[in-house]
Amino acid sequence: MTPRADLPRTRVMNRRSFLTNAVRTGAVGVGFALGGTLGRAQRVRAAQGPIRIGFLSRAFPPAIPTVNDSPIARGFLLAVDELNARGGVLGRPIEVALGDYTSDPKNVAAWATRLLQEKVDVLAGPVTSAERNAVGPIVSGADKLLLYGSFYEGQDQEHFPGVCNKLIFMFGPEPSQQFVPHLDYIIQRHGRVFYGLGSDYVWPRVVLRRLRAALETRGGRLVAEEYFPLGGQKDFEPVLERIRSSGAAVVFGALALPDNVTFARLFYQAGIDQKLAYWALADHEATTRAKGTQASAGTYSSFDYFMAVQTPENQAFLKRLRDKYGPDAVMNTIGVAMYNAAHMFARAAEQTGSLDTDKLVSALEGIRSRGPQGEVYMRAKDHQIVVPSYLARARKDWTGFEDMFDIVRSTGLVEPTEANCTFPLKKK
Numbered sequence: 001m002t003p004r005a006d007l008p009r010t011r012v013m014n015r016r017s018f019l020t021n022a023v024r025t026g027a028v029g030v031g032f033a034l035g036g037t038l039g040r041a042q043r044v045r046a047a048q049g050p051i052r053i054g055f056l057s058r059a060f061p062p063a064i065p066t067v068n069d070s071p072i073a074r075g076f077l078l079a080v081d082e083l084n085a086r087g088g089v090l091g092r093p094i095e096v097a098l099g100d101y102t103s104d105p106k107n108v109a110a111w112a113t114r115l116l117q118e119k120v121d122v123l124a125g126p127v128t129s130a131e132r133n134a135v136g137p138i139v140s141g142a143d144k145l146l147l148y149g150s151f152y153e154g155q156d157q158e159h160f161p162g163v164c165n166k167l168i169f170m171f172g173p174e175p176s177q178q179f180v181p182h183l184d185y186i187i188q189r190h191g192r193v194f195y196g197l198g199s200d201y202v203w204p205r206v207v208l209r210r211l212r213a214a215l216e217t218r219g220g221r222l223v224a225e226e227y228f229p230l231g232g233q234k235d236f237e238p239v240l241e242r243i244r245s246s247g248a249a250v251v252f253g254a255l256a257l258p259d260n261v262t263f264a265r266l267f268y269q270a271g272i273d274q275k276l277a278y279w280a281l282a283d284h285e286a287t288t289r290a291k292g293t294q295a296s297a298g299t300y301s302s303f304d305y306f307m308a309v310q311t312p313e314n315q316a317f318l319k320r321l322r323d324k325y326g327p328d329a330v331m332n333t334i335g336v337a338m339y340n341a342a343h344m345f346a347r348a349a350e351q352t353g354s355l356d357t358d359k360l361v362s363a364l365e366g367i368r369s370r371g372p373q374g375e376v377y378m379r380a381k382d383h384q385i386v387v388p389s390y391l392a393r394a395r396k397d398w399t400g401f402e403d404m405f406d407i408v409r410s411t412g413l414v415e416p417t418e419a420n421c422t423f424p425l426k427k428k
Contacts, residue, residue: 050095051088051355053080053342054115056108056125056135057098071286072149073098074325075335076124079342081324089346090353103127103231105134112138121355122147124341127334128256129153129203133162140167140428143357145364147171147345149337151178151282151303153206155382155419161428164421167357169364169383171337171344173304175210176417179281182302182391183214185409190277191249192220197239197263200227204254207281211252223248230256236266243272253280261290268295284332285401288394297396301405303333304387305373308405317372318402330401331372340371340385344378375413382419389414 057073080094088094097120099111108131112123116138123139124147126132132148139146140161146168154174155163162168194215198204204227212222223246226239243251251272255263260282267273279300280287285307288296307318307330317339321329348363349355365380376387392405 048092050093051090051349052095052097052118052120053345054097054099054112054118054120054123056111056115056123056131057100058103058127058131071330071332071335072125072127072338073335074321074329075331076149076338076342078321078324079339082320083342083346089349090355094346101126103131105130109134109138116142116144120144122345122360124338125149128201129159129162130201132168133159133202136160136162136165136168140165143167143427145169145345145357145360147338147341149334149341151333151337153203154210154417155384155421156206157421159202160421164382164419164425166361166383166425166427169341169378169385171341171378171385172334173387173389173414174384174416175207177304177387177389177414179207179211179279179302180214181389181411181414182409183218185391186250186277186279186300187218187220192218193246193248194220194222194250194252195243195246195248195276196222196225196252196254198225198227198254199230199256199259201230201256204256207254208252222252228255228259231258234262236263239263240266240270240272243276248276250277250279253278254282255280256282257287258290260287261295264291264299265295268297273298284334285330285404286332288404289330289401293396293398296394296398296404299394300391300408301394302389302391304389305331305333305336306390306392306405306407307331307401308392308403308407309373309390309410310407311372311374313370313374314372328400336372337385340369340376343371344369377413379416381423382421383425384416384419386413386415388412 055076080096083089084093097115099115101107101111108126112135122145126135127150129152135146148168149171151172152174157164196208198208208225215222253260260280267278283299283301284303321331344367347369348360348367352359352363364378366378368375368377373388376385378385389411390407391409393408394405398404
């Protein structure tokens, strides 16, 4: 991939060229231009050069925007622009190095290693739990932080060092924040029998295990769960037949791209959407756009953020997003998580006056920030962010991102279930 003109202050890398495209314009220059008015200590910091963040991005399937159009990258880079416009962090500008990899965890581990060899100060991303788990040993060996922004399955000690790791901070919601707060609502309106679908990796398997347990405590049941190779399922017809005869009232999908798009279209074409509710756990604004209005209509989604949220903080955030990327720019939960991650990392660095890893860890533990969802904070004990939760349903006649969903239920900040970790968290 090549760098776009609308992504200044970013050093972009791809599989063909590594750290060859340095773009040092715009707000990065602000940090240096302010040198004449800064105090001596700040001038010394500026002379140290930029703070370098390695951002691990993915080449998404064709139905979804590529990295330069991705809301994930845009959320993070928008925050970096805002920080650089204020003079950077510790008197130093922030420079972002993008590592472009496929969804193979082996590739993301290799990119993480290369970025760290290039002396980045911290890593951010990646997307899936499998990728995060692959990067865990890399950051542990290098003693560097990983800022992880995806919604995910929650932390269990068996997946250390990908989780339960003192060096990793989770900026996206886990099951007790994402779907459990809305389970009673769905049961009351549609029924207690669920049919589970998932891609075959750690996030869907753990999510459906947690769904089963939550249903059982409510007198419900998960009548079946099926898993499919990641990105490899094209024929869902046999599954649709089994769903028809299962007696389920709700189809609960933990399918990743592109299978969630494929399934939704076939679910609609088969007419099952008229009889059963569909709750798609990975479907946000970008994936809903890929499905189209007919295949997405009536589908439930639940996250800590939607563009349709009507709060002053979100409206101001969306204005800044459009000012930078244009009136049709899309944002989603992971992009907002990465936006929050950049600002909270910067605040931690300013509070501690250092990029020392141990000091940053201590400063991030318990740190608060005001972002698009309002005030959020990082729980100190298990490095899990505390965010609100929204249940949304796609409209039948949506035309754009902000009228795509009706927010049918919302909560305040949701304290997640405590991570299943050995405390205190350890780096290695």
